[in-house]
Amino acid sequence: MEKLSEKDLKKLNSNKGLLSILMNDTINLPKTIRYIDYEKQLKVLQIELIRQQACIIDKNMRVIVLFEGRDAAGKGGSIRRITERINPRHFRIVALPKPTIVEKSQWYFQRYIQQFPKAGEIVFFDRSWYNRAVVEPVNGFCTNEEYRIFMKQVNDFERMITESGILLVKIYMSISKKEQAKRFEDIKNDPLKQWKMSKVDERAQELWDSYTFYKNKMFENTKNGGIPFKVIKANRKTDARIEAVQHLLKSIPYDKNREI
Template identity: 75%
Template sequence: MREIELSDDDVQILNTNKGLRALLSRKPYNIEKAIRYVNYEKKLKKLQVELIRMQHWAIDENERIIVLFEGRDAAGKGGAIRRITERMNPRHLRIVALPQPTEDERSQWYFQRYVMQFPKAGEIVFFDRSWYNRAVVEPVNGFCTKEQHETFMNQVNDFERMIVESGIRLVKMYMSISKREQAKRFEEIKNNPLKQWKMTPVDEKAQELWDVYTEYKNKMFEVTKHGKVKWKIIKANRKTSARVNVINHVLKSIPYDKNKEI
């Protein structure tokens, strides 16, 4: 067994209730993971205080904010959104994860149903997947035509320019995981009765279509690098560090009053 050197701070962490719970909650016991998790929870709590401060500022200043999450299936988008929003005022935020479009929506301008979800004054909207479905998921799975995909790619930069110029603050994040990590997470989902509902027919084909997803993802990045709003790529193989990095990026992207009382 590998010897682990513990600092005095590490020992203090393990001697707390949180430290003991983190250590004993999973087998085999892993001291390093337990310490890392307790430190993560401390960071998360501090960051959530800042998110509340940011939200207060947005409400007082009538700001409109969109935070958009993209990434492969099982990349942790939903989990990151939950950690961002769990301490915030639910009356002034919305989480949007749109289902498949209806027949009426299919006959509309593609962006129309997303525009209907845009924030009002003082509101933050989190998109768990967004209009970028048409950049990657739809063409990979045959849910749109080649022409529809090309039209989207020709319009998306102008669409986002109009969003920003209208005064809405737009933050875009892409959560990136490895093929091996995705396979591992799919297996965990399938074996967990509380999570099995997350597995969709699209998810079932994600590993098989990995390289095709990569091709369309790269096309998306190539086209949108000329746009008004840049992507922030979040390395998400480790969920805890990904969540911290996501929140840090949101806070850095919004010029809220960091001294505002809450």
């Protein structure tokens, strides 16, 4: 291991540093230092998120933030870091279950529209209407015709959203097959996380190439007048969370000098 600098030693000797070391079964000092730096940077960015939300409220803005990505890519974790310090009365997290019989009889986008933000509100979708672009065709949950219609309509749908004054931010969390397998194993071995593993998740590794095919078609479709995704490399969770926050701050204008 490389010799630690005096600055790094101070980080390790702090309350956060000592707590991080004690909480892990194995001592990994470089990892601990990275985590301390991450926590410090995240706190600064979360203050900016508070400023940004205050402007959204004051200006009656309506904001939708989509998080897409493979199973275990870190969508939920990123959403939690974004929302943990902002005003809970002015945001919602939406993670819809599978559609009901009634919802299946409706226009595909209808149940998502019902979750759209009111003035001064941010809605975070932990998976969105893009289920029909990737998850549904891969797992046989929709017909080829339903998929074709979705891909034809989605860009127009999003254009109507943005033309109505709603700000739409689209983030895709990207992980490797090896990293997904590792995270699945961690989930299976942790009693506090086992609920996260679904039957769809269990087949994700087997269907990896099929997911890749439809993911690429989804990205390609945005070139036909659609809104592109911000793709974030998410193999290292802390880096991905920071990048997601930074992208959100860049995507929605706000007064950076506002007092809070």
